[in-house]
Structure formats: structure tokens, C-alpha cells
Amino acid sequence: MMTPDMVIDDPEDSIVMSAWKQRWRSKMKAANGYYNRLHGGNVSYRYSVQSQEKLSTVDPRLAGVLVEALKLGIIDIYINFGARDEKTQNRLFSEGKSKVQYPNSKHNIGEKAGRELSEAVDAVPYISGRGPLWDRALCCFLAGIVLTTAHRLGVPIRWGGNWDQDGEPLLDQGFDDLAHFELVRKER
Numbered sequence: 001m002m003t004p005d006m007v008i009d010d011p012e013d014s015i016v017m018s019a020w021k022q023r024w025r026s027k028m029k030a031a032n033g034y035y036n037r038l039h040g041g042n043v044s045y046r047y048s049v050q051s052q053e054k055l056s057t058v059d060p061r062l063a064g065v066l067v068e069a070l071k072l073g074i075i076d077i078y079i080n081f082g083a084r085d086e087k088t089q090n091r092l093f094s095e096g097k098s099k100v101q102y103p104n105s106k107h108n109i110g111e112k113a114g115r116e117l118s119e120a121v122d123a124v125p126y127i128s129g130r131g132p133l134w135d136r137a138l139c140c141f142l143a144g145i146v147l148t149t150a151h152r153l154g155v156p157i158r159w160g161g162n163w164d165q166d167g168e169p170l171l172d173q174g175f176d177d178l179a180h181f182e183l184v185r186k187e188r
């Protein structure tokens with residue numbers, strides 16, 4: 001019995017073997033194509049220049065999670081906020097879009113905030129032809145991808161849909177910020 005392993009391990013190039021190898025390769029190619037379609041791996045997304053600029057203001061551990069999450073090709077991502085200076089933070093506060101004033105947000109940078117790079121990022125799904133969407137279900141879909149990516153990379157992060165980081169997202173909290181991801185200390 002010939003198995004795929006034998007074909008790969010055996011460098012001998014008999015006619016029979018090379019015919020088998022060719023068949024095997026074309027099968028593998030078809031299988032890869034199927035895998036890519038199945039997992040969206042044939043789609044490649046890139047961050048827009050604006051999103052890239054915002055990511056460059058974010059701690060590289062957290063920014064790296066967003067970069068890797070996009071690379072999976074499952075859904076396109078729009079970065080709404082990286083770092084916020086004093087003026088921006090306080091404007092958002094006065095508009096009711098943020099709960100805190102400068103320098104109390106993990107997005108805040110500068111002397112009073114005590115950091116040069118944002119320890120938080122706001123990311124939402126970007127749907128082709130429609131743009132960035134703050135849709136609740138879509139944000140949760142993205143959060144699953146981002147949290148899984150962070151876990152795999154060993155970067156401890158917290159999502160605004162599960163502030164207490166237990167096994168119960170959304171249901172046990174009063175304030176949701178579904179686009180928000182932030183670094184946390186390892187010991188939780």
C-alpha cells in the first residue's frame with residue numbers, strides 16, 4: 001500500500017512514483033483551494049493608510065494582535081481609534097462617546113497619561129461597499145477573532161464586551177464598548 005507519507009518521504013523517482021506524486025500534488029492543490037475558500041484564506045485584507053496610522057500609535061503588542069487578526073482573512077477591519085490626546089479625549093467625553101476624561105482612558109497618551117503609546121484600540125468590522133459598521137452582532141463576530149488571536153499570541157487583552165473577563169460576555173454588564181480592546185496586566 002502506498003500512502004501519501006511514503007510518497008513524500010521517498011525521493012526515488014521511478015515512473016510509477018512520479019505519476020503518483022503528480023496525482024497527489026494536484027489533489028493537494030485542489031484540497032488547498034477548497035481549504036482557502038472554506039476559511040476565507042483566499043481573501044487578503046490590508047489596513048487602509050488611516051487605519052495603519054492609528055495602529056502606529058498603539059502599543060506594538062496590541063497592534064500586533066490586530067495585524068495578525070486581519071491576516072486571517074476572515075473579515076476586514078477598520079481602526080477607529082488608537083491614541084487620543086487631551087483635546088480629543090475631552091471632546092469625546094463631552095459628546096458622551098467616552099465615559100472618562102483625559103488622562104483616564106487607556107487610549108490616552110502624553111505626560112499626564114504616563115505613556116507614549118495607546119494601550120487601547122477601537123476596531124470595527126469593515127464590510128466592502130458599506131464601510132465600517134458598529135453593528136452589535138458584527139462587532140461580536142470580530143471580537144471572537146481578535147480575542148482568539150490575542151490568546152494564541154499570548155497577549156493579555158480585555159474586550160469592552162466582557163469587562164470582567166469571565167465566561168459571560170454582554171449579559172452581566174451595563175456598559176458595552178464593543179469596538180474596544182485594551183492591554184491588561186498578565187496576572188488579571
Ligand SMILES: [Ca+2]
Pocket residue numbers: 161162163164165166167168169170172173
Ligand atoms: Ca462578563
Ligand SMILES: [Zn+2]
Pocket residue numbers: 081107120121122177179180181
Ligand atoms: Zn476604546
